[in-house]
Amino acid sequence: xxxxxxxxxxxxxxxTYCGVGCNLEVATTNGKILSITAPYDAEVNQGHxxxxxxxxxxxxxxxxxxxxxxxxxxxxxxxxxxxxxYDYITERFKYFKAEFGPDSLAGISSSRCTNEENYLMQKFxxxxxxxxxxxxxxxxxxxxxxxxxxxxxxxxxxxxxxxDLKDTNCxxxxxANPTDAHPVTGAKLKQFAMKSDNxxxxxxxxxxxxxxxATHHLALRPGTNVALLNMMIYYIITEGHVDKxxxxxxxxxxxAFEKEILNIDLDALEAVTGVDxxxxxxxxxxxxxxxxxxxxxxxxxxxxxxxxxTVMQIADLALLTGNIGRxxxxxNPLRGQNNVQGSADMGVQPHQGAGYLDVTNDEVNKxxxxxxxxxxxxxxxxxxxxxxxxxxDGKLKAIWIIGEDVxxxxxxxxxxxxALEATDLVIVQELFMTETAKYADVILPGASFLxxxxxxxxxxxxxxxxxxxVEPIPGSKxxxxxxxxxxxxxxxxxxxxxPDGMLEEISQIVPFFAGIRWERLGKNGLQxxxxxxxxxxxxxxxxxxxxxxxYFEYNAFRETMELQDHAKDYPYILTTNRELEHxxxxxxxxxxxxxxxLSDDYLMINPEDAKTHxxxxxxxxxxxxxxxxxxxxxxxxxxxxxxxxxxxxxFPEIMINLITGDIHDSEAKCPEYKVVAVRIRKSKGK
Ligand code: SF4
Numbered sequence: 202x203x204x205x206x207x208x209x210x211x212x213x214x215x216x217t218y219c220g221v222g223c224n225l226e227v228a229t230t231n232g233k234i235l236s237i238t239a240p241y242d243a244e245v246n247q248g249h250x251x252x253x254x255x256x257x258x259x260x261x262x263x264x265x266x267x268x269x270x271x272x273x274x275x276x277x278x279x280x281x282x283x284x285x286x287y288d289y290i291t292e293r294f295k296y297f298k299a300e301f302g303p304d305s306l307a308g309i310s311s312s313r314c315t316n317e318e319n320y321l322m323q324k325f326x327x328x329x330x331x332x333x334x335x336x337x338x339x340x341x342x343x344x345x346x347x348x349x350x351x352x353x354x355x356x357x358x359x360x361x362x363x364x365d366l367k368d369t370n371c372x373x374x375x376x377a378n379p380t381d382a383h384p385v386t387g388a389k390l391k392q393f394a395m396k397s398d399n400x401x402x403x404x405x406x407x408x409x410x411x412x413x414x415a416t417h418h419l420a421l422r423p424g425t426n427v428a429l430l431n432m433m434i435y436y437i438i439t440e441g442h443v444d445k446x447x448x449x450x451x452x453x454x455x456x457a458f459e460k461e462i463l464n465i466d467l468d469a470l471e472a473v474t475g476v477d478x479x480x481x482x483x484x485x486x487x488x489x490x491x492x493x494x495x496x497x498x499x500x501x502x503x504x505x506x507x508x509x510x511t512v513m514q515i516a517d518l519a520l521l522t523g524n525i526g527r528x529x530x531x532x533n534p535l536r537g538q539n540n541v542q543g544s545a546d547m548g549v550q551p552h553q554g555a556g557y558l559d560v561t562n563d564e565v566n567k568x569x570x571x572x573x574x575x576x577x578x579x580x581x582x583x584x585x586x587x588x589x590x591x592x593x594d595g596k597l598k599a600i601w602i603i604g605e606d607v608x609x610x611x612x613x614x615x616x617x618x619x620a621l622e623a624t625d626l627v628i629v630q631e632l633f634m635t636e637t638a639k640y641a642d643v644i645l646p647g648a649s650f651l652x653x654x655x656x657x658x659x660x661x662x663x664x665x666x667x668x669x670x671v672e673p674i675p676g677s678k679x680x681x682x683x684x685x686x687x688x689x690x691x692x693x694x695x696x697x698x699x700p701d702g703m704l705e706e707i708s709q710i711v712p713f714f715a716g717i718r719w720e721r722l723g724k725n726g727l728q729x730x731x732x733x734x735x736x737x738x739x740x741x742x743x744x745x746x747x748x749x750x751x752y753f754e755y756n757a758f759r760e761t762m763e764l765q766d767h768a769k770d771y772p773y774i775l776t777t778n779r780e781l782e783h784x785x786x787x788x789x790x791x792x793x794x795x796x797x798x799l800s801d802d803y804l805m806i807n808p809e810d811a812k813t814h815x816x817x818x819x820x821x822x823x824x825x826x827x828x829x830x831x832x833x834x835x836x837x838x839x840x841x842x843x844x845x846x847x848x849x850x851x852f853p854e855i856m857i858n859l860i861t862g863d864i865h866d867s868e869a870k871c872p873e874y875k876v877v878a879v880r881i882r883k884s885k886g887k
Contacts, residue, residue, distance in 0.1 A: 208235050212670045213724065215657045216254040217313060217650035218784050220536030221245060221363075221385045222659025223254050224724070227651065227670045234258060234651065234671060244364070244725040245659065251384030252781055252798075253790060258651065260792040261671070265633055267646035268676035278644060283678070283686075290643060291690040293626050297598040298330060303578070307334035307588045307597055310549040311604030311680075312538035314647075315655025315667055317703035318681040319540070320555055321695075322603065323548040325684055326582075328573040329693045333560050333582030337549035338605055339541050340585045341612075344869035345503040346534040347545055349512025352754070353520070355747025356557070358542060360519075360531035361495065362661045362728070362739055366393050368529030371400035371491030373484075375515065376426065376501020376875075380410040381781040383499075383535050383660075387411070390497070400491055402484045404429065405501060406776060407805075407847060408840045417484040420842060421474045423776045424876040427507045428470040428758035430514040432478065433485035435462050437521055440482075442489035444523030451751055452520050458753035470758065475842075489522045493529035500537060501776075504875045506763075509868035510756035520751045526743045536660035538785070539650075543658030546711065546729070551582030556711035572710050575693075584870045585611065586863075589620035599626035603680060604647065606786040608636040609853050612861035612872040613828055630680060633788050636853050646677040649789075653679040655700045656722065658729070662738075664717055665726035666700075763864050763878050767827050771878035773810070775824060775846045775860070783851040791851070802855045804833040805847040806881075811837045816883050823884035824848075826860035826877050832886050833857075846879065 208228035216223040224243035228235045237255050241248040260266075270286035271278040281289075297305050310322040319337070326335040339347065347357030354360070363386055366372070372393060379387030387410075394401035394414040403415040404426070412418040421429050437443060438459060448455050471478045488494050496519065502511045516532050524530040536542050548555035554577075558565040561579050569577040583591055585607070591597040593616075600621075611617050621627050621640040629641035632649055650657075652673040658664045673679060678686075681698035688695045696702055701719035708714045713730035716737075721727065727737040741747075764774070782799040783790045790796070804822050816822055821832045824846065833848055833855055841847055850857050864873040 206230060206235060212668050213240060214650070214668045214670060215539070215665045216250065217539050218253045219383050220539060220541060220660035221383050222539060222657060222663060222665055223250050223385055224665070225250065225254060229670060232671055234261065242724060245663065246385050249385050249388070252795060253784055257790045257793040257795050259794065260632070260789040261649045261651045262674060263792045265792065266674050266677070267631060267633060267644060268674060269646060271644040273642050286643060286645065287686055287690050290628060290687060294330070294599065294691065297626070301598050303330050303332040304334060304582070305596065305598040306330050306332060307583055307600050309585060309600065309602045309605050309607065310335065310337045310544055312338050312541040312544045313604040313650070314540065314544070314680050315653065315700070316540065316543040316547050316658060316664070316707070317655045317698070317700055318684065319544040319547040319549050320703060320707050321681055321684040321698070323555065324573065325688055327554060327569070327577045328575050329688055329691050331576070331578055333551045333578055333580060334588065335549055335582060336551055336585045336588070337544045338538060339545045339550070340870060341610065341872055342500055342537045343503055343534055343541060344871045345508030345866045346498070346512050348869045349509040350516055350532065353513050353516035353752050354742055355749070356741065358662050358741070359533045359660055360525060360741045361528070361533055363389060365495060365529045365531070366390070369493045369495045371402070371488055371494035373402040373404070373488055373494065373496040374411060375404040375496065375498045377497055377499025377535050378405070378407070378409040378411070378778060379497070379535060382537065382779045384781060386535065400487045402488060406842065406845055407778070417480065417487060419476050419480060419484055421476050423774050423845065424505060424761050424764065425474040425758065426502060426505065426511040427514065427756060429474045429476060429481060430511065430518070431462060431465050431758065432467065432470050432474070432481045433488070434514065434518065434521065435465055435467065436482040436485040437489040438462055440486060442486060443521050447523035448520065451746070452753060453750040454753035458517070458755045461755035473758065473760070488518065494522065494524045495529065495531055495533060497533045497535055499535045501875055503866070503871050504873060506761040506864050506867060506873050507756070507759060508866035508871050513754055513756065517753055520753065525751070526740065528740060531740070534660065539659070540657040542660060542662065543656070543664070546658060547707070551584055555707065556713065586865060586870050586872070589617060592620040592624045595623070597624055600624050601628040601630070602637060603630040606635040606637045606788060608640065609786040609856065609858065610850060612858050612874060613863050614856055614858045615829065616863070630683060633792070635786065635788050645683055647680040647683065648673040648677050653681070655681065656704065662728045663726045664722065664729060666719070666722040761864060761873060761876050763862055763873060763876050767878035771826060771880045773844055773846055773879045773881055775826070775848070775877040775879045776875045777850055777857065778847050780849055780851060783849070785851070786853070787851040802833055802849055802852040803836040805838050805841045806835050807839060807841050807843045807845065808837050809843045811835060814881060814883055821884045821886035823882050824860060824879050825881070826862065826879045828862060829859040831855050831857060831859055832884050846881070
């Protein structure tokens, strides 16, 4: 008879997966993790987790964990000591900096890492290398949110908290499938939608689970968000539901905005969206007439050529109807990765340093120079796609990538591979031999969230304590310590990595972290901005916007170049989605029991299209774009309309980014994963 092993210790920490930021209670014995549950007093998740947070932790001691630094010699990775790898890296970094200048080096930091580690990584590139060539995964997910909300409100973060659902009457969920991508918040949104008096508007090409419970589902053609939102704004104005006193007292630019909106061509916009104008009008009036309305948006908004403009329209809708600055309203981006908010807050962006301070501004530059004790550059650095272009042009000589599988998750895989192959020194700091790590010259084995301490910032601006549960596996090191070690060897002395020490430094340079101290975080963290006395902020923009007045800007719909150039030969539109069981490139979740639940990818295809191509459930479908082709098994479903296909990017065996393209958001350079022109045929598989 087996006897249950008893836990000898429990540690409270934060989930490493999505931006909900669930609190976890991790039970251990003899330095091994037994189980994960969720504390009931967690304000974020009240005792709940999803399948990923509770069960997908066994990757941490998986036999495939990288357990030694490695240098590639003659095409083979050789295990080396930490001393040797540090000497190798610093000698090469110094050489490239001296020979080709600081801008020949670049870094990609990670939302898997803590705030403190992200802060250190950007500090390394700005203060030690002297370049602003530092970027992170926000570039490929919510960079349009940050930019669009900054332009409209002055700051690019969620205005309210998920708890505000208790005080709202209407939710508008656009371009997001929270059931799979943000499951704990997704469950709350579903509960809200099921109450009879509540209004739930879902704007999404797919009939997602939430859409089934929605009072309004606008299933628009992928890529037409701007057209549909302009129609909504038109109806709110023409039906007399604008909040005139709010517009007069708190905003600017309305007159010109209204003039443009009143001139839109409703017939043309109705045709491009594929949504009946009466349905659009009904949803618009439901949002505008609700006493309180909240909006939530995801990557179906941002990963488009007009992503930033769409975010600005969502923000404008809130201005137009006065749904901002109090409880139960606001604009709430559903941040994808657990710490994507934090990595941007910490300055992992080429145009803004720690605290979103503009690197080109003279005052800011003076402040950074004094704080870091060196001259920090004022020129905006490369965004991730520009890093790859620079590598292909021979300008980028070295890149240090932490916890980001760019080969699998960035668009146009073949181009990314060519860029890495063209870079003289590729350093990859990782847990596993990912698709990107295979192209590295140097591997640095980092530590998982269970093996280190620091803070993560969730999608509600909530800075929460990540507490070390177990020792890093032998041979690996916490990522922050690796960065500190390299800074020291590069001649920029740093104390050892400690979360309290780092937070103390961050609070002196990031204005909205002024009152954040490790010992003040307690069980539920603090929502920034946090004043010197430790008072945090649940609701932004209550009396005035960060930029002073809220800003209206009209933007017209423009068809993406992907369809303008290729729709004739590639008549289907492929869009991408996520599945509950897996997380991004799958490096972590696919090394857990979740792999047994979902081990293969599939292509959602409408029954009409399947019939046209004689495709049956489970048949392989060759999906071909101008960039390449992949074979995926068919799942026949009316969740997608005829002409629309959808699949994930979790599986390197499929490598869907072989067929995604080079088109980016015109403003923030976020890739357009959501509209790919393709053609299909039944195939025999690989
Ligand atoms: Fe983790 Fe997100 Fe699931 Fe919560 S909802 S357990 S943060 S993946």
